[in-house]
Amino acid sequence: MTRSASQLLHAHVGAPSVEGEQTIPETPCWNCAGPYTRAVPLAGFIKVSLTDQNTARAPRSDWVCSACVYVRARFSPVPGRPPKEGKTQGGRFCNYTHMMCGNEYENASKGEKPRILAFLRKPHASTWFAAIADSGQKHTLPYAPVNPPGVAGRVRFDEATIQIGDWAIVDDMIALLTAGATKEEIERGQYEPRAWTICREELQAFEATHAPQRGSAWFRIALWLSQRDEETVQARMSAEKDMKAAKAAEEKLRGKAQGRGRGAAPHDDGRGADPPARAVPVDVPEGGAEALGSDPDAHAERGEAQRYGGRVGDAAAARPATPGPEQLSLFGGT
Numbered sequence: 001m002t003r004s005a006s007q008l009l010h011a012h013v014g015a016p017s018v019e020g021e022q023t024i025p026e027t028p029c030w031n032c033a034g035p036y037t038r039a040v041p042l043a044g045f046i047k048v049s050l051t052d053q054n055t056a057r058a059p060r061s062d063w064v065c066s067a068c069v070y071v072r073a074r075f076s077p078v079p080g081r082p083p084k085e086g087k088t089q090g091g092r093f094c095n096y097t098h099m100m101c102g103n104e105y106e107n108a109s110k111g112e113k114p115r116i117l118a119f120l121r122k123p124h125a126s127t128w129f130a131a132i133a134d135s136g137q138k139h140t141l142p143y144a145p146v147n148p149p150g151v152a153g154r155v156r157f158d159e160a161t162i163q164i165g166d167w168a169i170v171d172d173m174i175a176l177l178t179a180g181a182t183k184e185e186i187e188r189g190q191y192e193p194r195a196w197t198i199c200r201e202e203l204q205a206f207e208a209t210h211a212p213q214r215g216s217a218w219f220r221i222a223l224w225l226s227q228r229d230e231e232t233v234q235a236r237m238s239a240e241k242d243m244k245a246a247k248a249a250e251e252k253l254r255g256k257a258q259g260r261g262r263g264a265a266p267h268d269d270g271r272g273a274d275p276p277a278r279a280v281p282v283d284v285p286e287g288g289a290e291a292l293g294s295d296p297d298a299h300a301e302r303g304e305a306q307r308y309g310g311r312v313g314d315a316a317a318a319r320p321a322t323p324g325p326e327q328l329s330l331f332g333g334t
Contacts, residue, residue: 004034
């Protein structure tokens with residue numbers, strides 16, 4: 001019976017002991033179902049830390065192998081991942097991707113996807129496995145399939161077991177990302193206007209070939225593994241910047257040329273100088289404004305010129321108001 005991924009890795013790091021382990025006849029592990037002769041009672045294991053009982057591979061077993069206890073423990077050191085400066089503890093096994101072929105083992109963080117991709121794509125001369133961590137919160141090693149030698153196989157990706165497919169989709173995803181599309185656009189199959197502008201041919205070719213696979217587990221992990229070529233992207237963005245600057249300079253020159261045909265053009269858009277502001281006319285009587293006098297009777301009779309006169313200062317002058325009360329005609333006569 002083949003050992004599990006956690007058992008193979010446990011043996012590779014020297015098979016360290018765990019608290020409460022016992023030597024037993026070879027028995028399937030409750031967690032990974034691999035055969036082992038060192039284990040701890042299931043009751044004690046569940047009592048300590050277990051929160052994913054539904055993942056048991058051999059639910060009728062009463063033992064959990066020392067390997068699963070070790071890789072699930074908080075304080076078990078991950079090979080090549082010492083604590084960061086100022087820290088006393090390093091990362092947990094579930095925080096990293098673990099890959100092993102025969103006696104060759106390596107791990108990778110989420111930021112080291114090229115290493116994971118390179119391992120998965122190469123031919124494997126011996127039995128191998130890959131337990132790939134995405135969230136960093138899921139135990140993957142106990143459930144990673146162990147594959148026979150070769151290229152094809154299955155891998156564990158957080159909580160999913162995925163069959164590796166055609167690597168051409170990864171190559172095309174990398175090309176499309178490098179051309180200017182985003183992972184969110186590729187995942188949805190809905191592209192923003194910018195993507196249509198700068199990489200129309202690439203996205204149309206990709207959709208024509210790979211759209212039927214969208215939503216599958218293989219499409220999801222292929223997109224997760226794909227990363228754009230940063231050197232090519234920087235060269236493209238630099239070229240786009242230069243093109244934009246050249247276009248702006250050309251438009252500025254065109255505006256100046258149009259301005260010369262109409263005279264001076266102090267504005268960047270070619271418009272001529274603004275005309276001088278016109279003064280607002282103000283009519284002020286000679287001698288300046290007089291002090292206000294007393295208000296005459298509101299019913300005082302006004303002269304003709306007062307009722308129908310022109311502007312202040314015109315030749316026609318108003319008759320003075322009647323200084324005292326006066327009998328008026330009923331029909332407006334004098």
